[in-house]
Amino acid sequence: MEFIGKIIAVLPAKSGIGKASGNEWKAQEYVIEDSMSGQYPRRMCFEVFGADRIAQFNIQQGQELKVYFDIDANQWQDRWFNRLRAWKVEPAGVAPAAQQPAMPAEAPAPAPAPDFLSGDAKDDLPF
Numbered sequence: 001m002e003f004i005g006k007i008i009a010v011l012p013a014k015s016g017i018g019k020a021s022g023n024e025w026k027a028q029e030y031v032i033e034d035s036m037s038g039q040y041p042r043r044m045c046f047e048v049f050g051a052d053r054i055a056q057f058n059i060q061q062g063q064e065l066k067v068y069f070d071i072d073a074n075q076w077q078d079r080w081f082n083r084l085r086a087w088k089v090e091p092a093g094v095a096p097a098a099q100q101p102a103m104p105a106e107a108p109a110p111a112p113a114p115d116f117l118s119g120d121a122k123d124d125l126p127f
Contacts, residue, residue, distance in 0.1 A: 003044050004066045004092050005034040007059055011045075026051040030059055032067060046084040057089040064092040 009031035017024055027049045034042040046069050048054050059065065068088040073080050 001071065002066055002068045003032060003034065003046075004036075005032040005042075005044075005064070007031070007061050007063045007065060008033045008043070010059065010061050013054070025049070026054060028054050032065065044084060046086050048086050048089075053086075057086070059089060066090050066092050 007030055011029040011031070013026060013028040015024065015026040027047050029045055029047050031043055031045050034044075044067075046067055048057055048059070066089070067086050069084045069086045072083050072085065074083060075081075
């Protein structure tokens with residue numbers, strides 16, 4: 001899924017140690033607003049997980065971005081919570097170069113049709 005809008009809030013980063021793995025983790029949440037919705041703009045709070053992705057995306061307040069994300073839910077103490085986790089972030093309005101079709105090369109002119117002799121009595125097809 002994707003959402004296009006302007007970053008209106010950068011929330012404080014969270015970090016900790018995984019219970020099962022013992023590895024350190026880091027996550028940060030951002031709020032993005034779709035300004036194209038008119039009088040009632042839509043907002044979404046999404047998460048970027050991993051210090052490497054947080055640094056790679058380098059999201060700043062005020063940026064216009066296209067955010068690609070997955071939706072997942074987690075249960076905690078008999079309650080369910082949705083999580084929107086971004087896996088790709090790019091500047092809004094940038095089309096990926098790989099999806100633009102290449103210009104086809106000019107096709108060669110077709111070969112002229114063969115001239116059959118009018119006196120050729122054989123009208124059978126060659127196959």
